[in-house]
Amino acid sequence: MLKIDGLVSGYGSVQILNGANMKVDAQSIVALLGGNGTGKSTILKACSGLIRSWSGSINFDGEDIHNNPPHKIVERGLVQVTQGKDVFPAMSVIENLRLGGFVLNSKQKLEDNLQKVFDYFPRLDERKNQLAATLSGGELQMLCIGRGLMSNPKMIMLDEPSAALAPQIVLDIFKNINRIRKDGLTVLVVEQNVRMALLLADYGYVIKDGVIKVEGDSKKLMYDDTVKDSYLGGGGTTANV
C-alpha cells in the first residue's frame, strides 16, 4: 500500500530523516515506534505532503506521491490524523466532520460516511451539535479520527492517538482502530506507548535518528531487547515500556 524508500526530509535546513525505508501492506496495522525527536511525525508529514521531502520516494497504492500537494494526497486516499488533536474549535462537531469529507463530491456519500463515523464513535453522535471546543480530550481524538475517515480513505495515518488520554479511553480508541482495519482500511500508527501499539499492530518499525533501526513482527518485537535499547536511547526509563 505505502512504500517509502530512502526518505530524506526535515524542517528548514535541519535534516531529521536520513533515509528511512518502510513498507505498509494493505489492510494491516503497522506501528512506527520511537522516542521524542526521532522523526516519527516527520515521516507522516512528508507522506501527507505537509513538508517537502528532499530526496527518496514515497509510493502509495502504486503511484508516486512524493511532493504532491496535500489535497491531492487526500484525494488519492491517504489521510493523516495529527498529534495535537487539531480541530476547528469554533465549529460544531458535525461541521468539523463535514470538513473531513471536503474532497467528496456527492452529498449522499457524505451522509453515508457521517453515519459510518457515528457508528464507530456513538459519543460524537450525542454531541454532534456541540462546539468542538467543548469536547473532552478523548472525544477530540475520536473527532480527529472520525474526520480522517470522512473522506473515504484507503489508508489512515494516526499520530499518537493515545497521547494524554486515560487508559480506558485509549483502549476504546484502539478497539475502534482495530475495527477500522477489519472494515478494509490500512492503518499506520505512530506511538510512544510501545506495549499498546505492539498489541494492536501486525508489524512494527522502530525509528532512531531518522533511520529505521529495527523492524519485525510485532509479537517478536515485543520481547526484543534491541527495541528497548533503541527506544530508550541507551539510558533513562519510560513508564510505558
Place this chain on the structure above:
Amino acid sequence: MFKTFRFTRKIENILMLIFTAIFLIYISLSPDMNIDSLKGVLIIGVTVGIIYGLVAVGISLIYTGLDVVNFSHGEFFMIGAFTGLTVYNFLVDGELIYAIFPEAYGVVGYVIGLFFAFVLMGLFGVLIERVFLRPLTKKGGGYTVAGMGIIICGFGLSVILQNVAYIIWNPTAHPFHADLGLPINIAGITLPMTYLWMLVTGFVVAGALYFFLNKTKMGLGVRAVAFSKDISNLVGINVPLYISIIFGIACALAGIAGTLVGPTYQVVVYMGYIILLKAFASAVVGGFGSLPGAIVGGFTVGLFETACSFFISGSHKDAYAFLLMVVVLLIKPTGFFGVQVKMKA
C-alpha cells in the same frame, strides 16, 4: 520588568457602557439636538457604517486568511470606484441603454457598474495575490519574517496602484453623476437615492456574504483555511486556491463599496487612503479578525463619526473614527467580538 495589565471582561464592559453614556449625554446637551437631526444622524451613520463595514470585512478576511494586514486595500476601493464610474459612463454615454431602458437607464447602468466593479475587482485581487503576494506567503506567511515583507509589499503595492490609476484616469476629481432618481422621503428625512442604494446594496452584500460563509461548501472551506492552513491541508482543501478566493472576495467587497460611495462624493485617485484607515479603525473596534465584528465595528464608527461631526464639530470629521479606536483600544483591547489571537505580523 513590565507586567501585562488587562481589565477583566466585566470591568471592560462597564467602562465601555460608561463611555457610551457620557458620549450620549454630551451629544444630547448639544443645541442642535432634536428628533429630526437624530433620525438624520442615525440613517447617515448606518449608511456610512455599512460601507466601512464592507471594507473592514475585507481587511479582516485577508488578515485571517493570509495572516497579514493588507495596507493596499484602500486602493482596491478606489480602483473599484473608477471601474464602476467607467462602466457607467461607457453605458450611459453609449446610448445603448437609452434604447433598451428609456425610463430607468441610470439605475440599469449603475447596477451593471456595481456588478462589474464587484467581478473585475475580485479577479484583479486574485491576480495581485497570485503575482505579488504568493511568492511571499510561500516563504512562510504572516507568522515569519516574510510576513514583515508582505506588509511592506502592501505599502508598495498601494503606491503602485495609485500611480497606475493616476496614469489611466488622471489625477483630477471625477464627478460620478449616477442618475438614480429624485431624493425620497423616509420618516421625514429627505434622503438622496445614492444613500438608499448604499444602504440596501450594503445590507444585501453583507447578507450574501453571511450566506456564502455559513451555508455553502466553499464558504466552509474559506472558514477552515482562515482558521488553520495546516488542518485545512489535512482534510484535503486546496489551500493556495482558497487563499486566492479569500483575497478575491475581499477585493470584490472593496470594489463594490467604492462604486457605492462614488456618487455621493467624487471619484479621486486619493480616495482609498482615508477609507483604509477608517475601515481599519472599524475592524479594530469590532475585534480584529472577526467578520461580524467588522460589520458591527463599521456601524459603530459610522454612527459615532456622524453624530460627532453633527453635534460637536464638523470640521474634525476624520479624527473621530480614530478617537473611538483609541478609546476602544484603551478600554477593551480585543474589540467587541475579538478574541486574543495568536501573534501575527
